[in-house]
Amino acid sequence: MSRGTATPAVGAHVATGPASARRREGVDADDVMGPGARLAAAGVVVVALVAVALGAGLHVPVLRGSATVVFLFALLGVAPLLLVRPMPLARFVLLAVAGSITGTIGIGYTMATVGWWHPAVPFAVVVVLTSAVLASTVLRDLQQLRRRERRPAPAPLTESVRTGSGRIVLGGTVLGLATVVVAAVTHVGDPVPAGLFGRLGIGLPVGLAVLVAAAVVAFVRGRAVAVPVVALGLAVQLAQAITYGMPTVTAAARHVGVLEYIRQFGRTDPASDIFQTWSGLFAGGAWAADVGGIVNAMTIAAWVPVLLAGVTTLGVGVLAAHWLPGRRRPWIAAFLTAMTGSLNTTYFSPQSTGVLLVVAMLVLATGPLLETAAAVADGSVQRVLRPRTVRLPQVLAIAVIGVVLVVTHQISPYLAVAALGVLVVFRLLRPWWLPLVVLVPAVVFAALNGDVLGRFLSLSAIGKVFDNVQPPEHDMTVLPKPLVTGLAFDVPAATLVLVGLVAVVTVLVRRDRLHWGLLAAAASPISLLVATNYGQEGIFRVVLFATPWLAVLAAGLPLPAGRWARVGTAVRAALRPAAARYVLAAAGVTALVAVGAFGQTALDWNRVTTRSESAATQWYDRTAPKGSVMLLTGSGNAVPGNTGARYFDVDYVSREALGPYPSGTGYDPDADVSTLTRQFVARTTATKYYALVAAPMGAYDERYGYQRYPDYERLADAMASSPYWHRVWSSGTTAVYELTTAGMRHAAS
Structure with missing residues (x-):
């Protein structure tokens, strides 16, 4: 790439200024x-x-x-x-x-x-x-x-x-x-x-x-x-x-x-x-x-x-x-x-x-x-x-x-x-x-x-x-x-x-x-x-x-x-x-x-996607029926959603869209799961309902003052034992759940 040159005016000379052409x-x-x-x-x-x-x-x-x-x-x-x-x-x-x-x-x-x-x-x-x-x-x-x-x-x-x-x-x-x-x-x-x-x-x-x-x-x-x-x-x-x-x-x-x-x-x-x-x-x-x-x-x-x-x-x-x-x-x-x-x-x-x-x-x-x-x-x-x-x-x-x-x-x-x-x-x-x-x-x-x-x-x-x-x-x-x-x-x-x-x-x-x-x-x-x-x-x-x-x-x-x-x-x-x-x-x-x-x-901790979380969303994208919706049990900012070619066919709902996080010291994870299930089904229409539990969501919620990480871990345990949700995929710190018939009845009650 040649450098442009200029002919000085009569009586002028090229000087080495703050950025000489020789450098x-x-x-x-x-x-x-x-x-x-x-x-x-x-x-x-x-x-x-x-x-x-x-x-x-x-x-x-x-x-x-x-x-x-x-x-x-x-x-x-x-x-x-x-x-x-x-x-x-x-x-x-x-x-x-x-x-x-x-x-x-x-x-x-x-x-x-x-x-x-x-x-x-x-x-x-x-x-x-x-x-x-x-x-x-x-x-x-x-x-x-x-x-x-x-x-x-x-x-x-x-x-x-x-x-x-x-x-x-x-x-x-x-x-x-x-x-x-x-x-x-x-x-x-x-x-x-x-x-x-x-x-x-x-x-x-x-x-x-x-x-x-x-x-x-x-x-x-x-x-x-x-x-x-x-x-x-x-x-x-x-x-x-x-x-x-x-x-x-x-x-x-x-x-x-x-x-x-x-x-x-x-x-x-x-x-x-x-x-x-x-x-x-x-x-x-x-x-x-x-x-x-x-x-x-x-x-x-x-x-x-x-x-x-x-x-x-x-x-x-x-x-x-x-x-x-x-x-x-x-x-x-x-x-x-x-x-x-x-x-x-x-x-x-x-x-x-x-x-x-x-x-x-x-x-x-x-x-x-x-x-x-x-x-x-x-x-x-x-x-x-x-x-x-x-x-x-x-x-x-x-x-x-x-x-x-x-x-x-x-x-x-x-x-x-x-x-x-x-x-x-x-x-x-x-x-x-x-x-x-x-x-x-x-x-x-x-x-x-x-x-x-x-x-x-x-x-x-x-x-x-x-x-x-x-x-x-x-x-x-x-x-x-x-x-x-x-x-x-x-x-x-x-x-x-x-x-x-x-x-x-x-x-x-x-x-x-x-x-x-x-x-x-x-x-x-x-x-x-x-x-x-x-x-x-x-x-x-x-x-x-x-x-x-x-x-x-x-x-x-x-x-x-x-x-x-x-x-x-x-x-x-x-x-x-x-x-x-x-x-x-x-x-x-x-x-x-x-x-x-x-x-x-x-x-x-809260910004980098884990391998298991990424694999979970890719699995969901490949296998979920068109029109499915996944509940994110924490902030959607911590989830690698829409990572597959079917990102127009399946959707995600962040917890933030369902209302405020629980506040105070008396956190009840079972009650939280119950409330989330009701709100999720009431506010969405889907061919199938899924839920994602992953450590990065708990980390993000902790770092931005939404929820304490230990409380998110209790929420994860409550999801695993809840009759409303059935685990269909898991790896590492990540699990995917599908809404059960009992969960549908609970949401409709």
Whole structure:
């Protein structure tokens, strides 16, 4: 991807400003992928395709499925990028993954929309085209490798890694991740009240501590900084995927239901619900699942977030390098983004995918800005910041990603347009019409599906920003919430506020067009709240898209000058310079990792679906007659409902819909079962009545003050012994019951 150049005016010269054109992605300009690195990238793709073939030929489902998902979601875009001009490794990885997701969604969505569902055919075409491209690029790179000088230029990251500090960073990162993986593999199981740390024991903090040490060395020495930062950005998601084997957010289950619907019927039904309309991610996942022969698509929902988390962290670092100097600051921005992002957990969702694609679009659109110096009338020299001009290849790439984004998520395209529009207004980007490349397809698609979208929009919400900013409320609360519930949100939120304050200080100190523009870009997601509350989650989406910009500004905080600089010098002299740098870096990195890990794992007990609960809802979806209804004996927010293709045929009723929870100390589980049975049958009409008992519902009710967990356990025992219900399925901490004849008579009496 070539960078645009501009010819300075007469008497002007190109200067090295805050983001010189000589700096690329936080590394030196000559630190781009050489022929050896490109051959390695091609080799990874070949290995993945061979693994797919071996898995299919030898009937090894795990190998076939995992290799297929890796290829379609992470490696599909490698071959096309090998055809273009060499680029830094970090940029290559970001665009390769973004291109893979774009291609997978585009192909899957096209098949599902036109109703032509033959997954093997486009996969074969993709494999043939990929093989042809790889064959040509491998020959080219082999020839270039032979022509290289005896002492070749360093490949990406090689110069940083081959030093003593670089080896320590790389070795520490590998050791830290390996420790986390071993701890997860040896402690596979359901969530516990103490979260992931309680599940894995000492292995998780030890692994994170090693990663922290590697990051500290990297930040202090300025070597291979991206490596531990990206590792820390995905370490927790990786441990959760291995340990739980399930999505970390129950809402992902609804997404899997759409995915399974597409697999079974070979099409979508856009008029039925908003998930079927904006089904890009789900269609792409369905294509990968069918080609990979994956029986339970919940595994895709569990593992794709690991990729999204790591590559989004990488992408923020690449984006930040356009404006931040040096090897450290861009990755400080990436680190801040990853560690303060737990308010919006990365999971198998259009919004998490949308963030990554928006970051990729911004990387394509932006770049290092040029400063020119020109003489003015009074003889003084004025420095002028010149806008970045986006070339046609980048515009086309943005347009393709934008179209896929439009059919994947409802709000991401508009928030991307808001950010691009701000950069244009502040004359940091041109041409002026670039935001229209994303906006026009989004508006057209929304207009075509206005009847579906209109169900989720309210004219009364337009303009009520203060009302729309309110977070979700839990109206059924009858007990005090545990401290951990509040801290899981308050601690990351407070940290993010601190990052925002530092960002504002940076702007006030710099006071130039670049930093004011970046601050306005951070504020641009607020435009969402002008039109909707987004289901009382608008504030979280604003935070999600504002965080990278705030992190970039915070990482750009100028070093102290004047009196404060002298104070800092005195402190460093007293502590010895090297020791002071390590101590300060260790304190900062440790604190942020603690915040990020706590925010991501503290609510695992009530937020992560158990394997048995997921299996129960899948069994219900497969076997229950059409028109059946299942009573959820706790909050529906803790149940992975609608995980199968028949999610239009069977329904669920959450306990919250049947009235308030019992309050007071004299809880009677038998009376509760009796009351629930009456209310359930009286308020629903069904061909068959079922009930679900599962530990995550009791955990959710405990954490949000609905009901004490011991009382839920008593309710579970009462259901097991009740004459009104007969157990028809059970596994682990989950049981499914069917209403008996006695239960029907009791409900009618």
